[in-house]
Amino acid sequence: MSTAAVAAYRGLNYGNKQEHQTKTVSVEDFKRWLMQFDTDGDGRISRRELRAAIRRRGAWFAGLRAWRAVQRADTNRNGFVDDDEIENLIDVAEKDLGFKIRRDPPAGPVSALQY
Ligand SMILES: [Ca+2]
Helix, strand or coil: CCHHHHHHHHHHCCCCHHHHHHCEEEHHHHHHHHHCCCCCCCCCEEHHHHHHHHHHHCCCCHHHHHHHHHHHHCCCCCCEECHHHHHHHHHHHHHHCCCEEECCCCCCCHHHCCC
């Protein structure tokens, strides 16, 4: 694991509840954290992998939240959150999982983002 990944991991897995609610992470940090749960290494996040991530985060009802998150993020309905669907997952993470994610100004054309 790279130093940056370790930092992202620590930033997203706090034991302290106050920090839990105020800490803001970048989109890159969020992706790095999420991809640690890509346990089969196929580059996308299955519902099972997402459930492990949510559970690690300490949220209740991990299975239900994972199911709902995949329902919302998986726009091509293949049952996985692919790389280009992570943006959707970020919205869900903020609304449903209590993440605070700082969106950096988009590097590319904004139209590349699909909603
Ligand atoms: Ca995977």
